[in-house]
Amino acid sequence: MAFVIRRDAGLYGYERALSRAGFTAVAGADEAGRGACAGPLVAAAVVLPARPLEGLNDSKKLTQRARERLYDLITAKALAWAAVRIEPAECDALGMHVANLEALRRAVARLDRRPDFVLTDGFPVDGFGVPTLAMWKGDAVAASVAAASIIAKVTRDRIMTAYAAEHPGYAFEVHKGYCTREHQAELDAQGPCAIHRMKWDNVARTVRLGRT
Numbered sequence: 001m002a003f004v005i006r007r008d009a010g011l012y013g014y015e016r017a018l019s020r021a022g023f024t025a026v027a028g029a030d031e032a033g034r035g036a037c038a039g040p041l042v043a044a045a046v047v048l049p050a051r052p053l054e055g056l057n058d059s060k061k062l063t064q065r066a067r068e069r070l071y072d073l074i075t076a077k078a079l080a081w082a083a084v085r086i087e088p089a090e091c092d093a094l095g096m097h098v099a100n101l102e103a104l105r106r107a108v109a110r111l112d113r114r115p116d117f118v119l120t121d122g123f124p125v126d127g128f129g130v131p132t133l134a135m136w137k138g139d140a141v142a143a144s145v146a147a148a149s150i151i152a153k154v155t156r157d158r159i160m161t162a163y164a165a166e167h168p169g170y171a172f173e174v175h176k177g178y179c180t181r182e183h184q185a186e187l188d189a190q191g192p193c194a195i196h197r198m199k200w201d202n203v204a205r206t207v208r209l210g211r212t
Contacts, residue, residue, distance in 0.1 A: 028144025
């Protein structure tokens with residue numbers, strides 16, 4: 001299948017082109033937390049309405065306040081949306097690439113409305129049962145992927161903020177489990193907690209050093 005997207009088509013260009021080609025329920029799928037060494041991997045899928053949502057953009061280009069506002073708007077206006085989480089132990093067991101693929105499949109499968117086309121961010125994902133297109137920086141060029149990136153990001157940030165109360169001392173509410181200098185310092189001092197991904201080199205190193 002071939003379709004043409006004009007460079008000036010804007011964030012909704014792919015969805016409009018797919019609609020003209022007969023695909024009326026286009027889902028975007030994206031994840032948050034792949035690069036973290038603690039906490040779950042969260043994936044989301046969204047089928048947007050035809051009418052554009054004001055302010056929609058790549059989650060990484062938005063402030064926390066803007067993401068929270070758009071989360072509420074997307075969940076209220078989307079034709080369908082879903083978010084799933086893969087816990088650290090399963091991420092370790094599967095490996096992050098396989099876990100990422102599985103999370104995206106689960107998010108799309110959980111949608112209340114079955115999509116007839118799926119857009120994914122970054123790399124191809126099979127197993128959807130419908131046509132799919134992998135897009136480089138999809139969260140910056142396709143509206144449904146941008147919406148999924150916001151749902152995944154806000155969902156995971158809330159999870160990590162809640163974990164900060166359960167596991168004090170790691171500042172999960174600040175770095176959200178990513179491998180920052182602050183996080184590594186606390187990891188070296190205290191060792192890993194229950195939500196760390198034990199297969200990550202920096203986490204495994206603290207175990208070898210006896211920080212458990």
